[in-house]
Each structure stands twice: as C-alpha cells, then as structure tokens.
Amino acid sequence: GQNIDQPTEMTATEGAIVQINCTYQTSGFNGLFWYQQHAGEAPTFLSYNVLDGLEEKGRFSSFLSRSKGYSYLLLKELQMKDSASYLCAVMDSNYQSIWGAGTKLIIKP
Amino acid sequence: GAVVSQHPSRVICKSGTSVKIECRSLDFQATTMFWYRQFPKKSLMLMATSNEGSKATYEQGVEKDKFLINHASLTLSTLTVTSAHPEDSSFYICSARDSGDSYEQYFGPGTRLTVT
Numbered sequence: 001g002q003n004i005d006q007p008t009e010m011t012a013t014e015g016a017i018v019q020i021n022c023t024y025q026t027s028g029f030n031g032l033f034w035y036q037q038h039a040g041e042a043p044t045f046l047s048y049n050v051l052d053g054l055e056e057k058g059r060f061s062s063f064l065s066r067s068k069g070y071s072y073l074l075l076k077e078l079q080m081k082d083s084a085s086y087l088c089a090v091m092d093s094n095y096q097s098i099w100g101a102g103t104k105l106i107i108k109p
Numbered sequence: 110g111a112v113v114s115q116h117p118s119r120v121i122c123k124s125g126t127s128v129k130i131e132c133r134s135l136d137f138q139a140t141t142m143f144w145y146r147q148f149p150k151k152s153l154m155l156m157a158t159s160n161e162g163s164k165a166t167y168e169q170g171v172e173k174d175k176f177l178i179n180h181a182s183l184t185l186s187t188l189t190v191t192s193a194h195p196e197d198s199s200f201y202i203c204s205a206r207d208s209g210d211s212y213e214q215y216f217g218p219g220t221r222l223t224v225t
Contacts, residue, residue, distance in 0.1 A: 040219075044216070045215070087153070097143075097155070099152050099153050100152060
C-alpha cells in the first residue's frame with residue numbers, strides 16, 4: 001500500500017529552528033509537496049521537490065532524497081505565526097496526491 | 110498568483126436538505142479540480158477528482174449519489190451534498206490544478222458545513 005509518515009506533533013521555541021520529517025512509500029514518484037494549514041483554514045503551498053537536494057525559500061527549506069523515500073521541511077527563525085499543521089503530500093505515478101496526516105507544530109515563546 | 114474561491118464559506122442546513130458548494134478558479138483554467146473532506150484534527154481526505162467535461166472519479170467509500178460533482182467549465186466545479194445528515198457535517202475543501210503548471214494544487218478557503 002501507499003503511505004506517508006510524519007510526526008503527529010512537535011514543539012519548538014520562538015526564534016529556534018525545527019525540522020519536520022516525512023517518509024513515504026508510494027507506487028511511483030512525481031514530486032513531493034509541503035503545505036501549511038492553520039486551524040480552520042485551507043492548506044497553503046510551501047514547496048515542491050521533484051529532484052534530490054535542498055530547496056531554500058526564505059525561512060523555509062525543503063529537502064528530498066528519493067532513494068531513501070525521505071523529505072524534511074526546515075523552518076528557521078521560528079515565529080509564533082508558524083504554529084500550524086504541516087502536511088506532506090507525494091504525487092504518485094498516476095499523478096494522484098497521497099497525503100500525510102500532518103504534523104502539528106506548536107511554537108512556545 | 111493563482112486564486113481559488115469557494116462559496117459559501119459556512120452553511121448550516123437541516124437534515125434531509127441538499128447543499129451546493131461552488132469552487133471557482135479565478136485567474137487560471139483548471140481542467141482538474143479536487144474535492145476534499147477534513148474532520149477536526151485529521152488530514153485531508155480526497156473524495157473525488159473532477160475533470161472538466163467528464164464524470165468525476167470518486168474515491169473508494171465515497172457515495173457518488175450522495176456527493177454530486179459537476180465540473181461544467183474550466184473554472185467552475187460544484188459539489189452538492191444531497192439529503193444531508195448530521196454525520197455529513199465537516200470542512201469541505203476544493204483545490205484546482207492549473208492546466209499549464211507543475212501539478213501544484215491551489216486550494217479554496219473551504220466550506221464549513223453543519224447539518225442540524
């Protein structure tokens with residue numbers, strides 16, 4: 001079967017750095033997405049990785065290793081507004097998105 | 110940037126009635142739109158994939174006669190929850206894929222449905 005694994009919840013301190021991991025097992029691979037979702041709102045796009053390596057976009061970076069079926073989202077200089085759920089999604093060989101359950105990130109002052 | 114609107118944002122209806130939710134891509138053409146359902150503190154659950162001009166593809170366990178999807182144009186898809194029951198109360202989110210883009214999905218703001 002296909003599955004996406006990510007931690008259920010993480011806690012970090014304002015100003016610090018946090019890494020949210022995502023491992024996947026899918027039939028084929030056509031890219032991995034990270035989305036941010038605040039409570040009661042729809043997800044918003046953060047990043048897309050299809051090749052191995054690190055993609056940096058401001059305070060957020062996303063890394064992919066296709067051979068390991070592994071990705072992480074790195075958030076630097078954490079702000080209180082970063083408190084949200086972070087969803088990992090993989091597009092399989094049929095271009096269907098398989099969604100992880102999300103990681104709830106709690107930022108403490 | 111690509112914008113997707115969803116209407117209504119909140120709706121309360123009585124059991125047995127039907128509710129229609131609209132999803133529109135405002136500044137791009139979307140040959141494919143997706144309908145998701147999300148329960149509190151849970152991840153997105155794909156209900157169906159809607160392709161313009163053809164029948165929607167429903168995920169296993171989703172009743173197509175209860176959740177009617179119509180994708181009549183490249184910018185509009187509708188989800189109708191027929192004969193709603195309290196267990197249909199949920200957060201419904203649509204997303205659209207830009208026909209000429211990298212398969213990124215642009216999400217609507219979601220519709221909170223409460224069935225009393």
